[in-house]
Amino acid sequence: MARGRFAPSPTGPLHAGSLVAALGSYLAARQQGGQWWVRIEDVDTPRTVPGAADAILRALERCALFWDGPVLYQSRRTERYQAALESLVAAGLAYPCTCTRRELAHQPRARDGGPIYPGTCRGGVSRPDRPRAMRFRVAATSVEFQDALQGLYRQHLASEVGDFVLRRADGLFAYQLAVVVDDADQGITQVVRGSDLLDSTPRQIDLQRRLGLPTPAYAHLPVALDACGEKLSKQTHAPPLDERQPSPALVAALRFLGQQPPPELERETPALIVSWALAHWRLERVPTVLARGWEHPPVHEPISLASMQSSNAVDNTQTMN
Ligand code: GLU
Numbered sequence: 001m002a003r004g005r006f007a008p009s010p011t012g013p014l015h016a017g018s019l020v021a022a023l024g025s026y027l028a029a030r031q032q033g034g035q036w037w038v039r040i041e042d043v044d045t046p047r048t049v050p051g052a053a054d055a056i057l058r059a060l061e062r063c064a065l066f067w068d069g070p071v072l073y074q075s076r077r078t079e080r081y082q083a084a085l086e087s088l089v090a091a092g093l094a095y096p097c098t099c100t101r102r103e104l105a106h107q108p109r110a111r112d113g114g115p116i117y118p119g120t121c122r123g124g125v126s127r128p129d130r131p132r133a134m135r136f137r138v139a140a141t142s143v144e145f146q147d148a149l150q151g152l153y154r155q156h157l158a159s160e161v162g163d164f165v166l167r168r169a170d171g172l173f174a175y176q177l178a179v180v181v182d183d184a185d186q187g188i189t190q191v192v193r194g195s196d197l198l199d200s201t202p203r204q205i206d207l208q209r210r211l212g213l214p215t216p217a218y219a220h221l222p223v224a225l226d227a228c229g230e231k232l233s234k235q236t237h238a239p240p241l242d243e244r245q246p247s248p249a250l251v252a253a254l255r256f257l258g259q260q261p262p263p264e265l266e267r268e269t270p271a272l273i274v275s276w277a278l279a280h281w282r283l284e285r286v287p288t289v290l291a292r293g294w295e296h297p298p299v300h301e302p303i304s305l306a307s308m309q310s311s312n313a314v315d316n317t318q319t320m321n
């Protein structure tokens with residue numbers, strides 16, 4: 001059975017951009033008769049805003065987006081991440097690194113803005129007196145996958161990203177490791193999320209393969225940008241959804257996802273809007289570009305998410321459907 005998920009970071013309330021990811025992942029999973037789970041990505045505890053996780057969950061309920069299973073909190077899963085890290089260390093796939101941000105400041109930049117790690121500590125740490133981060137020894141070959149919306153995506157991790165951090169020197173586990181362990185533990189078969197994470201996916205697939213975990217199907221949605229072209233996110237202080245008016249926000253999110261809700265739907269209850277959306281959802285209508293504002297999107301060839309997972313699972317013996 002298909003199982004999707006929504007994995008917000010509790011750095012602020014649900015806003016228009018995260019509603020798009022919530023709704024898109026919900027509809028893609030439910031329309032296949034699948035489940036939809038929620039995970040609170042509070043692995044980066046210093047960035048967690050008290051009360052934000054509850055506010056997000058209540059906002060989902062007000063939008064009639066009800067989830068299955070228990071809500072998973074990353075902050076309670078340190079032991080699982082530690083076990084995964086240890087298995088990578090045992091396999092020679094993770095190693096300690098004592099390089100500081102300043103020492104890496106002059107390295108070429110990866111697409112996500114971080115320095116491409118030059119492998120300084122691959123053969124042993126440069127400064128044994130310092131606290132150690134743990135890095136993943138990335139594949140020497142390219143990682144490629146089929147995204148249900150964005151098509152074939154390929155990345156040569158060694159030259160485009162470099163060995164990336166799994167556990168920071170301050171002891172916090174990195175998102176890339178946590179998300180891979182959690183998607184597997186929650187039995188997630190399809191990941192539908194913002195295309196700002198497209199570039200993280202090859203790292204996650206490389207980790208999945210090295211940890212012997214299945215690779216889910218992926219669909220990366222357009223990311224909502226505000227009038228200035230900034231990603232609408234909690235960090236850029238996007239306004240939270242108007243709590244009293246979830247219906248217009250849901251209809252706007254549907255339009256952003258390329259669906260064609262009739263204007264009068266705005267006056268209906270969230271439950272009715274969601275059931276309309278389930279009856280009419282077409283993944284192939286979702287625009288593939290990073291849309292600016294809430295413009296009307298182009299239409300492209302349909303690909304079914306259900307067929308994607310097996311095509312991505314080349315290195316895996318486990319299939320979930
Ligand atoms: N926690 C991430 C965010 O809120 C999403 C991670 C994911 O969907 O894999 O941007």
Ligand code: ZN
Nearest residue numbers: 097098099121
């Ligand atoms: Zn180093």
